[in-house]
Amino acid sequence: MMAKKKTRLDILLVERGLVPTRAKAKGIILAGEVMVDGQRVDKAGTAVSLDASIELKQPLPYVGRGxxxxxxxxxxxxxxxxxxxxxxxxxxxxxxxxxxxxxxxxxxxxxxxxxxxxxxxxxxxxxxxxxxxxxxxxxxxxxxxxxxxxxxxxxxxxxxxxx
Structure with a gap:
């Protein structure tokens, strides 16, 4: 059986168009705003399956967290x-x-x-x-x-x- 391909969560968020940059991805991941297959993930470098279900708890209202x-x-x-x-x-x-x-x-x-x-x-x-x-x-x-x-x-x- 072949293992599923995985990539870093921050990269996957950008590739899927959920956030514009890896920096923004890291920010929302650290804030606990990202769910992967129904589980909260708070580390940007977490390896995630390419076919995982990813949801943002809420869309970002501003271009920066400030x-x-x-x-x-x-x-x-x-x-x-x-x-x-x-x-x-x-x-x-x-x-x-x-x-x-x-x-x-x-x-x-x-x-x-x-x-x-x-x-x-x-x-x-x-x-x-x-x-x-x-x-x-x-x-x-x-x-x-x-x-x-x-x-x-x-x-x-x-x-x-x-x-």
């Missing part, structure tokens, strides 16, 4: 971004940007010192102004007034960013 943080804050503090021009400082993959757009922001300046990290879906959205390789410390002004700013940065003090 979106959950901002969505929770907007709700908790009753902040309405509908119709606003916003800035997302430290945008990375764009979880915050995605939340802002889904909550009605008319434009989001997605700023990050990195390059090539912002999700493709957001890059294609005409409401997003992509500002890669941009250190917020050195931004004097944007093309228009911004009425809401969210900041998620790790390698710089907010004292150096805020005026």
């Amino acid at each position: 979106g959950f943080k901002l969505a929770g804050a907007l709700e908790k503090f009753g902040i309405d971004v509908n119709g606003r021009v916003c800035a997302d400082v430290g945008a990375c993959t764009g979880g915050f940007t995605d939340v802002l757009l889904q909550n009605g922001a008319v434009r989001v300046y997605a700023m990050d010192v990195g390059y090539g990290q912002l999700d493709w879906k957001l890059r294609q959205d005409e409401r997003v102004v992509v500002m890669e390789r941009t250190n917020a410390r050195y931004v004097d002004a944007l093309a228009e007034p911004v009425s809401f700013v969210c900041i998620d940065v790790s390698f710089i003090s907010l004292k150096l960013i805020l005026p």
